[in-house]
Amino acid sequence: MTVPAGYGLRPLAPELVLLGAAVAALFVHLFAGRRGRRAAGYVALAGTGAAGLVLALTPASSEALFGGHFIADPFALYVKAAILLAGALALVLAFRFFDIEGGEPGEAYTLMLLVTVGMMAAVSAADVVTTYVGFELFAIPSYVLAGIFKKERRSAEAGIKYFFLGTLSSAIMLLGLALVFGLAGTTSYAAAGPALAGAPSRAVVVAMALVFAGLFFKAAFVPFHMWAPDVYEGAPTPLAVFLSTAPKAAVVAVLVRAMTALFGAESAAWSLVLQAAAVATMFWGNLAALTQKSLKRMLGYSAIAQAGYIAIGLAAWGDTARMAVLYYIVAYIVMNAAAFGLILLAARGGRFDETIDGLRGLVRRSPVAAAGVLVVLLSLTGIPPTAGFMGKYFLFTAAVEKGMVLLAAAGALNSAISLFYYFRIGKAIFLEDAAPEAGPGGPEGLSRTVTAVLAVSAAALLLLGLLPGLLTAPAVRAVLGG
């Protein structure tokens, strides 16, 4: 669909709505006093919902707008919807988290919305400068989010670590983008691509390596993942949900633009790099997760490994891979959010139990939550009939179609390895017993919000696993642009 020129700010409307909601949440938090904690969250959630609605009404167009800086093509709209989904899930989980932990949620809500705006801007960027600005808008508040519990050592450490490594990676990426400008003489993706194709290949590869390094860092691809387990573990859980899901969707979108628009001529090089990254990320994430005792840290490594599967699709980029990656991103967001949400299910004495043993006998306490977790675990492992299986299956198909059978086999092998640690959770929940009063939640009981999140996520994962067409159809539309 093409949109007539001069239709104003409409393509930017979702971002503007979110920005407005961020400011509103900040003010609600300032003036509503203690009761305002939850209120700011409601404003943020309403803002996210409104942005989603506006996004759904935004006409797709492959035309670059605002002086060639911004593009709202179907691909960008799809990824932005995924980012909003991640934001909404994190916000719902945040309600539960701050109910128990206290803290200063108003700031967190505002910052989360700002991060979201930054990611959405980066996804829609049609110009490398806009990409960078969007990335910084998402990066700087996320450092603060990781360290938002400044009095808690783990959180503060996570914030500092994320900040130092993050700024370094931003600088590296900026250097790469500067090289792109130097070689192409333009900052627009559309114009830089053909120019780079004529530039000296070696210089282009150096620029690409620098840009990719920056992006790999934000996606936590091995070997740029070192920050991720500490940040996912140290950050408050809902923010760990947010930081382990939404940025990956944004980075994938930017990576795809960089791969296809900027470095299309070097496809052999980036495919090789991404294959290596996929294999390293999957194996590293899964093998490291095997040895973890903390549920949260295990899920942190699992989130790294899951991103490795997405890298398979990027390495095998093409029509099938595009559909596969777009499908898997949504599945990944839902199952990852639900898995981290599990940590928030049971609290005792104002603390969340982050061990696997704390889940023993959950099936007795809440069969619904336990059944939900089971589906989520099956999906994470990649066992049908769940969305996680379908997503992996699409990704492997894409790889096989490109002749990368070994890459697909590595993915499949990893899926089997991951069973071992995912089903340590399943074992605790279903096969091991705990005395009723010592079971999950203890006398305080279980969170209804989290139970609902688990049940709804499980239903969604099953539905998408049985009828993947529900998601692939929009994904296909995002591919074809209609």
Place this chain on the structure above:
Amino acid sequence: MNVLGLPILTFITFLPVAGMLVVLALPGSRARAIKIAANVFAGLEFAATLLLLTRFDAASGEMQLVERLPWIKSLGAQYLLGVDGISLLLVLLTSLLTFVATLSSWNAVKGRLKEYYVFLLLLETGMIGVFLALDLLLFYVFWEVVLVPMYFLIGVWGGERRLYAAIKFFLYTLFGSVAMLIGILVLRGQHQTFDWTAMVAAGSVVPAALQGWIFLAFFLGFAIKVPMFPFHTWLPDAHVEAPTAGSVILAGVLLKMGAYGFLRFSLPLLPEAARRYAPAMAVLALVSIVYGALVSLMQKDMKKLIAYSSVSHMGFVMLGLFALTPMAAKGAVLQMINHGLSTGALFLIVGVLYERRHTRLIAEFGGLSARMPVYAAVFLVMTMSSIGLPGLNGFIGEFMILLGTFPVSWLWTAIAATGIVLGAGYMLWLYQRVMFGKIVHPANESLKDLTVREFATFLPLLVLVFWIGLFPRPFLDVIDKPVEKIIRIVNPSHFEAPR
């Protein structure tokens, strides 16, 4: 043909899921209602599969009652079900054994009843789906669906080392099946479809070298399931720890899924590779036969003995399949059914004693025939069936396999025959030690014979054991055409050679 508005194959595939939902809806405190509902649905399912017989044309070797719906359009996967004689017998076996297993659980299972029957019924849908799916992706989905309930059946209601056995079973089979998934994807890349019928119709479009790799990937998936030596190590653990019903289904149906996979997919879709690897497969099968039998001889635990005997018996099935002659392959299919009946019954027999004495050690028993005459008779029939006594089902299957293998290699036949001798050895010795002699252990003095319900669970198995043994024609007629069709694809030279 439709049942309640649904095409019949869909109906029998998903009827257990309906039962599962009914059980789920019942309050957990109403144990009796849960048991009744589960048994009713398992019985209805068996009746529904019998209904299938009335619509089935045994004269045809083609897929029948085919149901085809688009499923994942972007990749050409379909919801595609169909039945031929091979599937038909296995579906009947599945519904019968599930019904028997459900019935046998009435008193045996204590605690978490609702979940138990939910998993049992879900398992049934998975197994039926495996035997009916003709789209390879759909097949894979059902194949994996089977894993989860079995993991829980072993892990929750199993014996002492259940946690270890459950995860071992799950990990082993998942490793195999992801390898198979890659094989399926590569195969799809060659055929541009997941449709089994279309792949068979297309003939040999896959290059021979690639066939070898795909065969290997399928081999990992199927051989672990069968299980063939050296992939059998999960089996004794899983069997010993599983509850009786779990063992019955595991041995009776799940192992058949592996053999079925070889027959349905590896042979006709990868004929050149199957021919090339047939000798190697036969050797592995022979190792399984002899090794399984030798290990059985040494067991002290009855359940472990029967578990290892399954390795040996499934070795026979594999030998029959990879002899690549119609006679041996038909024997193999029949032997799949026979093994399901007799080993399923033997696990039930062990379960009966275990329920009464809470031990399965052979040394704990002896002289039971005096106290439990009906039980002794049932046990004897099943022992003979397992050994392959003429007049009972096991004989027909084993004889056909040996007969069909002989023209290929007398040596294989001879080695396999020693397996039969060893089989007679461990089974008769087991029977002797448990049933004959004097009662040594005082607790055995007061053992009760089979109850009516228990006998009812054995009755259909007994009937079939004699029926197949005395009058196998109806069973062989059904599998004749489809098996021959597959062997014609994989080994056409067999039909050209002068007799």
